[in-house]
Amino acid sequence: MRALVAAAIGLAAALAVVIALSALGPPSGSTSPKPLLTTVPSHP
Template identity: 75%
Template sequence: MRALTAAAIGLAAALALVLAMTAVGAPSGETSPEPLLTTVPKHP
């Protein structure tokens, strides 16, 4: 019974976190025009 209660509390907390993040929305701003590096630069 304790495991079921703990699972329900954890699920409710995760759902509350997802709803809170959804309510806040995406951060405003622009993406960088510079391409991301896909390889590690070689050192001389």
């Protein structure tokens, strides 16, 4: 019985976190206009 109560509390807490984060909306910001510079390793 304790495990069931603990699982219900954990599920309610996780659901509350998801609802709180979705209520805040997406983070404000923008992407960089510069492309990422990556290097390809040379083949041996």
